[in-house]
Structures are given as structure tokens and as C-alpha cells.
Amino acid sequence: MDNNKNSFLDGLNEAQSLAVNHHTGPLLVVAGAGSGKTRALTYRIANLIAVKKVDPGEILAVTFTNKAALEMKERLEILMADILSISQFGQPWKTLPFVEQRQLRKRIYENITKELWIGTFHALFARLLRFDIEKFKDPEGLRWTKQFSIYDESDAQTLIKEIITQDLQMDPKRFEPKKVRWAISNAKNQGLLPKDLEENAEGQRGKLIGQVYQLYRKSLAANNALDFDDLLLFPVQLLQQNQDVRSYWHKRFRHILVDEYQDTNWTQYELLKLLITNGINPVSFNDWDNRSIFVVGDADQSIYSFRAADFRILMGFQKDFGDKGREDNTSTMVKLEENYRSTSNILEAANSLISNNTERIEKVLLATRSEGELITLTRCDDEIHEAEALVLRMRKLEAENESLNWRDIAVLYRTNAQSRAIEESLVRWGVPYVVVGGLRFYDRREIKDVLAYLRLLINPSDSVSLLRILNVPKRGIGKTTIQRISDASTQLGIPLWDLISDEEAVRSLGGRSAKGLIQFCELINLLMRNLNTSKPSELIQLILEKSGYLSHLIANATDESEERRRNLQELVNAALQFEEESEDFNVETFLASAALASDADSKDTASDRITLMTLHSSKGLEFPVVWLVGMEQGLFPSYRSLDTPASLEEERRLCYVGLTRAKERLYLSHANERRMWGGMREPALPSLFLSEIPENLLQGDIGLISGAALRREKRLDRLTRLDRNSTNRSLNSFNIASNAVRKKHSGPTPGKSWKVGDKLIHSNFGLGEITHTFGSGEKISIAVKFAGMGPKILDPRLAPIEPLGKD
DNA sequence: TCCAAGAGACTTTTT
DNA sequence: GTCTCTTGGA
Numbered sequence: 001m002d003n004n005k006n007s008f009l010d011g012l013n014e015a016q017s018l019a020v021n022h023h024t025g026p027l028l029v030v031a032g033a034g035s036g037k038t039r040a041l042t043y044r045i046a047n048l049i050a051v052k053k054v055d056p057g058e059i060l061a062v063t064f065t066n067k068a069a070l071e072m073k074e075r076l077e078i079l080m081a082d083i084l085s086i087s088q089f090g091q092p093w094k095t096l097p098f099v100e101q102r103q104l105r106k107r108i109y110e111n112i113t114k115e116l117w118i119g120t121f122h123a124l125f126a127r128l129l130r131f132d133i134e135k136f137k138d139p140e141g142l143r144w145t146k147q148f149s150i151y152d153e154s155d156a157q158t159l160i161k162e163i164i165t166q167d168l169q170m171d172p173k174r175f176e177p178k179k180v181r182w183a184i185s186n187a188k189n190q191g192l193l194p195k196d197l198e199e200n201a202e203g204q205r206g207k208l209i210g211q212v213y214q215l216y217r218k219s220l221a222a223n224n225a226l227d228f229d230d231l232l233l234f235p236v237q238l239l240q241q242n243q244d245v246r247s248y249w250h251k252r253f254r255h256i257l258v259d260e261y262q263d264t265n266w267t268q269y270e271l272l273k274l275l276i277t278n279g280i281n282p283v284s285f286n287d288w289d290n291r292s293i294f295v296v297g298d299a300d301q302s303i304y305s306f307r308a309a310d311f312r313i314l315m316g317f318q319k320d321f322g323d324k325g326r327e328d329n330t331s332t333m334v335k336l337e338e339n340y341r342s343t344s345n346i347l348e349a350a351n352s353l354i355s356n357n358t359e360r361i362e363k364v365l366l367a368t369r370s371e372g373e374l375i376t377l378t379r380c381d382d383e384i385h386e387a388e389a390l391v392l393r394m395r396k397l398e399a400e401n402e403s404l405n406w407r408d409i410a411v412l413y414r415t416n417a418q419s420r421a422i423e424e425s426l427v428r429w430g431v432p433y434v435v436v437g438g439l440r441f442y443d444r445r446e447i448k449d450v451l452a453y454l455r456l457l458i459n460p461s462d463s464v465s466l467l468r469i470l471n472v473p474k475r476g477i478g479k480t481t482i483q484r485i486s487d488a489s490t491q492l493g494i495p496l497w498d499l500i501s502d503e504e505a506v507r508s509l510g511g512r513s514a515k516g517l518i519q520f521c522e523l524i525n526l527l528m529r530n531l532n533t534s535k536p537s538e539l540i541q542l543i544l545e546k547s548g549y550l551s552h553l554i555a556n557a558t559d560e561s562e563e564r565r566r567n568l569q570e571l572v573n574a575a576l577q578f579e580e581e582s583e584d585f586n587v588e589t590f591l592a593s594a595a596l597a598s599d600a601d602s603k604d605t606a607s608d609r610i611t612l613m614t615l616h617s618s619k620g621l622e623f624p625v626v627w628l629v630g631m632e633q634g635l636f637p638s639y640r641s642l643d644t645p646a647s648l649e650e651e652r653r654l655c656y657v658g659l660t661r662a663k664e665r666l667y668l669s670h671a672n673e674r675r676m677w678g679g680m681r682e683p684a685l686p687s688l689f690l691s692e693i694p695e696n697l698l699q700g701d702i703g704l705i706s707g708a709a710l711r712r713e714k715r716l717d718r719l720t721r722l723d724r725n726s727t728n729r730s731l732n733s734f735n736i737a738s739n740a741v742r743k744k745h746s747g748p749t750p751g752k753s754w755k756v757g758d759k760l761i762h763s764n765f766g767l768g769e770i771t772h773t774f775g776s777g778e779k780i781s782i783a784v785k786f787a788g789m790g791p792k793i794l795d796p797r798l799a800p801i802e803p804l805g806k807d
Numbered sequence: 808t809c810c811a812a813g814a815g816a817c818t819t820t821t822t
Numbered sequence: 823g824t825c826t827c828t829t830g831g832a
Contacts, residue, residue, distance in 0.1 A: 065822080122822050153821085228822060306820060417818050420823080437821085471808095478808045512808090598822065616820045638819055654820080675823095676818075 019334045020044045025288040026321035028333045029296040032365045033660035034341025037296050042075045050083050056115035060253040064260040069119045080108045123596050125235045136238045142221035147459045149225040150595035156227045163215045184213045188229035189308040224461040232267045239274040250278040254291045261297030265308040283322045303654045339365040343372025349693045350659040357649045374699040378669040386671045387425035409610040410623040414636040419612050430766045436613035446564040453543045463496040473552040475516035536590040537575035615658045626662035631670040632684040655689045759804040
């Protein structure tokens with residue numbers, strides 16, 4: 001019977017099993033890339049619940065992204081379903097009748113997943129603050145309520161810029177808001193208050209920053225808002241100062257698990273300690289009865305020190321928690337060193353690269369897979385050649401491997417800006433792709449506008465949100481009026497909303513804009529009346545209609561406003577999805593999830609497209625085929641890291657992360673020169689990291705990708721495609737696209753008549769559809785909508801386009 | 808008050 | 823090259 005119950009643990013290797021079965025006390029799991037650490041985490045939670053009979057509500061699991069949290073819940077549900085199904089029905093969950101599958105899963109959700117606290121540090125502690133922020137005693141007497149808004153980086157910067165220009169009357173060009181924000185963030189991460197900063201400041205500048213910090217805190221309080229740093233700092237201070245609150249959460253969370261432990265910072269570490277030992281120094285903490293802290297990480301993959309992460313926290317775990325033993329698999333450390341992900345060639349390259357770092361826990365990744373292909377290194381003339389060469393290779397690879405899908409391929413780069421050249425080539429050759437990162441969905445202007453409406457409804461003190469939407473859409477409220485009322489509000493010390501919801505005040509202050517202001521108040525009041533009775537999605541819809549935002553966009557009728565409308569529709573969908581996924585949804589929880597969502601969270605894995613992203617975003621992911629581009633000195637490693645050894649080591653870890661994402665094939669490339677922005681081409685040397693990969697693992701076509709070689713490859717690509725298409729492979733729309741693009745070299749087609757709805761292929765933009773025609777006969781112009789961009793007006797006699805038959 | 812055109816900054820990585 | 827902010831005119 002017992003054996004049966006534990007059978008889900010059978011597939012684990014020895015080290016994994018040690019980690020999963022660890023019951024109480026501290027444990028550090030040093031887990032190399034691809035060694036099954038997510039598996040260890042998930043199985044451990046399942047083991048705690050199913051075997052050790054831990055109440056799910058006593059488990060706190062910290063992940064690095066929201067997406068990782070969702071995935072972990074999902075995996076856990078399936079695992080638990082299997083365990084229960086086998087113990088109850090004697091058969092795996094998937095073999096149950098569909099109805100019973102669903103019932104069981106629902107039961108697990110209700111009794112287990114829903115009770116667990118799984119999420120990022122920020123999401124989890126924002127949640128904790130929703131309970132207890134009103135018990136927080138601020139050292140300067142400021143107050144917040146549980147309706148607090150969460151300000152993102154740009155909100156924070158807006159506030160700081162305002163303080164610099166308005167309160168301090170300084171020139172934001174000489175005293176840059178961004179740098180000041182950064183300095184304040186650093187101070188917060190060290191737990192420093194404005195007065196600490198002012199007292200210890202060296203020189204005028206430090207004093208000024210202290211002043212801004214002081215005013216910034218006041219301003220946040222006036223808006224009843226917290227920034228990202230506060231979401232961690234406030235809980236630390238709250239747990240330090242209030243013993244009741246601390247004991248409550250200490251008793252509640254008996255088992256804490258932390259993923260990506262190498263990227264925690266000192267504030268986060270402080271939080272963990274407060275919770276797990278109830279504020280007692282961990283070395284002397286003895287009450288490990290039915291209590292554990294389980295952290296998983298890899299010092300070699302620490303890549304967030306710019307965000308105050310410090311992998312020495314990981315290195316010090318054993319010392320801090322009282323086990324002096326530093327040998328393998330002591331009572332507080334287990335090493336997972338067997339890699340199940342990559343071929344041994346890829347691993348050898350990664351191991352060899354990372355051995356150049358000095359600050360490490362000694363660890364090698366042991367291969368479990370065969371040698372595999374050699375790593376391909378390509379030197380190109382410039383970034384355009386690099387992009388073209390990459391796309392051609394990719395197409396060749398896809399054409400030659402029946403089982404390889406576009407979604408199996410990822411292109412990784414150091415900086416977001418590098419995606420552009422690659423995107424252009426992908427569009428030109430009709431390869432479907434998705435870019436992760438760059439502009440976050442929730443950072444788009446129209447989305448932020450609507451969220452600002454929601455924030456104001458929840459938290460009327462939030463003047464930053466109010467000012468954002470006061471005249472959006474246009475209500476005839478201008479700069480002068482806004483200046484006047486916000487001056488009045490600061491002078492009187494009352495929130496903006498209180499001021500403008502007083503009709504008399506508005507009439508005397510508003511002047512010509514009074515009408516617009518009153519109209520705005522009526523709108524907000526109407527929305528507020530619907531706040532408690534509407535779901536988030538309904539409220540968003542109501543905002544869009546009643547505010548005139550939607551009709552404004554419709555009236556505008558440009559491509560841009562069309563795009564905005566689509567995004568807003570997408571926001572409604574996101575809200576609907578949120579309502580489906582979470583049990584206790586309301587506007588507040590929806591806003592919190594929007595504020596803390598990252599772009600990587602929304603990456604949909606369903607559609608078959610290649611993925612483009614920064615090396616940082618790639619952490620935790622894996623792909624059969626990986627391209628690492630821009631391997632040049634000054635770009636990767638970044639020029640800012642070249643003269644500090646510690647930063648250079650971090651860049652090397654970043655490279656290590658990149659290499660170890662690849663399962664089967666790895667391609668590296670660098671260019672001889674690169675256009676940095678707009679104008680100047682800059683010559684570039686191959687990255688130092690390339691020289692740290694043993695030559696025998698590389699197959700080079702160094703020097704091959706010159707202009708002439710590229711043309712030769714393009715001819716070859718055409719031949720392969722022709723060959724392939726003339727055989728029996730079915731033609732999806734994508735293949736048609738590439739097929740027709742190939743013909744582009746025959747030039748434009750004369751004498752063709754064009755009409756709305758016709759599909760065509762453009763040699764640069766790919767597949768498009770005609771949305772309008774202007775003029776007639778020889779002089780006709782056409783407006784064409786291509787995927788991923790606004791319509792282009794083209795002259796069909798000149799443009800490199802080909803008509804496409806109806807499909 | 809609103810809009811269009813021009814200047815200027817931007818490139819490290821993000822919860 | 824592209825996004826944001828400022829400026830000046832209607």
C-alpha cells in the first residue's frame with residue numbers, strides 16, 4: 001500500500017529523490033541547467049501534501065515569473081490528479097472517463113491549488129499587504145490603505161519628474177528623473193529611509209536625492225500608492241515591527257519553497273528569514289518541527305544583479321542556516337548535476353565557458369544524452385547579413401526536418417534593439433515569429449489609460465491615474481486648468497478627486513473647463529456605482545463606452561486607432577480569462593495581476609512561430625534549436641561590463657544561460673560591423689566568450705557569409721523550396737507566401753487589375769490584402785494591409801508585388 | 808485648447 | 823530608426 005502511494009516518486013534520480021523527500025529543516029538544492037529542478041519543486045509540493053499530509057494552505061512557493069507560477073500550479077494539479085486517481089481507482093488520471101477526469105481536477109483545484117500561495121515575490125507580498133498594510137506603522141507617520149495602487153516604473157518616474165520640476169524647480173535635464181529614481185530604488189532595496197540618505201550623503205547631489213526621496217514617499221502616500229520596491233520593503237518593515245502580524249504569517253507558512261534562489265536580493269532574503277524563523281537568527285533557530293525552507297538555484301545562472309540580486313545569498317545559505325558542511329549532499333545541500341536537456345557537445349561548451357568564472361560553487365553538468373551536432377559558428381559582414389543568414393539556415397533546417405516546427409526555434413540576443421534587423425528578415429522570408437519583451441502589453445498607452453480609470457475607481461486618492469485620464473478622451477480640459485486645480489489640491493492638502501467632485505469648487509476654479517470637469521465627475525460617479533456589481537471585464541466595457549474612449553477611436557479611423565481598439569478588445573479578453581482562472585476575482589485583484597504581469601507571461605505557446613527574446617527573458621525555458629546572435633565584444637559582453645571583472649562574470653553567466661537553453665542544435669553568430677543606432681557603422685570584434693568554447697566543438701563557416709555567399713545560399717534556398725513544394729507536401733498559407741516571394745525576382749507584374757480583397761505578395765512585407773483602391777486604370781494606387789504593420793499605399797506598377805490566387 | 812512638425816534621446820538586462 | 827516630448831501657430 002505504502003509503495004503504491006509513493007510510486008509517483010519512482011522516476012526520480014537519487015539526488016532528485018533526496019530533494020523531494022526532504023521533510024523538515026533548511027535545504028539548498030544546487031541545480032544545474034536542465035537538471036529537472038522544476039520537477040523537483042513540483043514533486044516536492046505533491047509529496048508534502050500527499051505523503052507528509054501538509055495542509056496546502058501552509059505552503060508558500062516563490063517563482064521567478066507569473067508564468068512559471070501558472071505552470072507550476074498546472075503541473076501540480078495533473079500530478080495530484082494522477083496520485084489520487086491511482087490510489088482511488090487504481091488507474092492513471094488520463095485513462096479515467098472524461099467527466100471523472102474533470103471532476104477530480106476540479107476537486108483538486110478547490111482543495112489544493114486554490115489554497116496554495118504560489119507566485120513571484122512581488123505578487124505574493126502584494127497579496128499579504130492587502131491583508132495587513134493598515135497595520136503598517138510608517139516611521140514618518142505616512143498612511144496607506146488596502147486599496148493601494150501599484151505604480152510601475154513609468155508611473156514612478158512621472159511622479160519623480162514632477163517633484164524635480166515642480167517642487168524643487170530644477171531642470172530635469174541636469175538632474176535626470178531616471179537616475180534619481182534608480183538611486184532611490186537602490187536606497188529602498190537596502191532598507192534606507194530618506195533621512196539615512198541625507199545624513200550619509202556626500203555632496204550636494206546626494207542631499208538632493210534624499211530630498212526627492214522624501215517628497216516621493218510623501219507623494220506615494222498621498223496617492224495611496226506603492227512602487228515595486230515597496231511591495232517588498234513594506235512587508236519587511238511590517239514583519240519587523242509588528243510581532244502579532246509576524247507570528248501569524250510565521251505560523252501560517254510552515255513550508256517555504258523558492259525557485260531561482262540565486263536571483264534573490266537582500267530584501268527578499270530578509271522576508272524569507274522573517275517568515276521562516278519568526279525573526280530569530282537562523283543559525284540559532286531550532287524549531288524545525290513540521291517546518292522547512294527549500295531553495296533551488298544555480299549560482300552560475302545569476303543574471304539579475306542590476307536589480308540588486310546577489311548570488312552570495314545562495315552561496316551563504318548553508319552557513320546562515322547552521323550547517324557548516326560544504327561537501328556534496330550534506331544535510332542542508334543537495335546537488336542536481338545530471339542534465340537531461342542538452343546534447344553533450346552543448347554541455348561541454350557551456351561547462352568550459354563557465355569555468356572561466358572565479359566566483360562559483362564548483363559544479364559540472366553531467367551529460368545524459370549523446371554527443372549530438374557540433375555547434376555552428378557564423379561570421380557575418382553586418383547585422384543585416386547576420387539576420388539574412390540566420391533566416392535562410394532556419395528555413396533550410398525546417399524544410400529538411402519533417403518533425404521540426406517553428407515553435408522549436410528561438411533566437412536570443414543581448415539587447416531588445418537587436419530584434420529589429422532579424423524581424424525584417426523574418427518578414428521578408430515569411431517566417432512566422434513572436435517577440436517576447438520590448439513593450440509590455442500592459443504598458444501600451446490605451447491599456448494604461450483604461451487601467452487608470454479602474455485604479456481611480458478603486459483608489460480615488462490616486463491622482464496620478466486621475467490626471468492621466470482627466471482629459472482622455474478629450475473633454476476640453478487644458479493645461480492651465482489642470483495646473484490650477486492640482487496647485488489648489490497640493491495647497492489645500494486634499495486629493496484631487498475630492499476637489500473636483502465638489503461642484504462649487506469646480507465652477508470657481510474651472511473657468512471655461514468647468515463643464516468638462518463636471519462631465520468627468522458624473523462619469524466617474526456612474527462607474528463607481530457599478531464597481532461592486534460588475535465583473536472586471538464588464539466594468540472595462542462600461543468604461544470604454546461611457547467615457548467615449550471607444551467612439552473616439554472609431555471616429556479617428558486611422559490604422560493606429562484601429563490597432564488601439566484591437567488592444568482594448570484584447571484587454572477585455574484578458575479580464576475574461578482572469579475571471580475564468582481565478583476564484584476570487586474582482587477589480588482589485590485584476591489590477592494587481594496587470595501591474596505585476598510581465599511580457600513573458602503572455603507568451604502563447606500554442607501557435608507555431610519562432611520566438612525572439614533577450615537572454616534574460618529566456619531563463620528557465622528550453623528549445624530544440626537556439627540561435628545566439630550578436631556575439632561581439634562590446635555588445636555581448638556589454639561594453640559597460642568590460643572593465644569590471646564582476647560584471648564580466650555576470651555577462652558570462654548570461655552566456656551560459658543562453659547556451660544551456662539549447663537541446664539539440666546551437667548556432668552562434670557575430671558580425672564584423674554593426675550599425676548601433678540610425679547612422680554609424682561600428683567595427684566589432686568577436687566576443688571573448690567565443691574563444692572560451694573549445695574549438696573542437698565548433699564547426700565554422702567563418703568568413704562564408706559574405707555578400708556573394710549569401711546570394712548563393714538564397715539561390716539554394718529557392719531550389720530546395722521548389723523541390724519540396726513540387727513533391728507532395730501540403731501547401732499551407734505560409735508556404736504559398738514563401739513560394740510567391742521567391743518569384744519576386746521576376747519583377748512587378750504589368751497590366752493586372754487590382755481590386756479590394758485581392759491577396760498579394762510583396763517581396764519585403766510578405767503576404768498582404770488590398771483594403772482600398774484609389775483612382776483607376778493605369779493610375780491606380782492600392783492600400784495593402786500586411787501582417788504586423790499598418791497599411792501601405794503602393795503603386796502597383798512599381799512595387800515588387802505578385803498577385804495571389806484565391807485560396 | 809488642440810494639433811502638427813521638429814528636436815532629441817535612446818541601447819543592457821525587468822519584477 | 824523610432825518613440826516621446828516640446829514648441830509654436832490656428
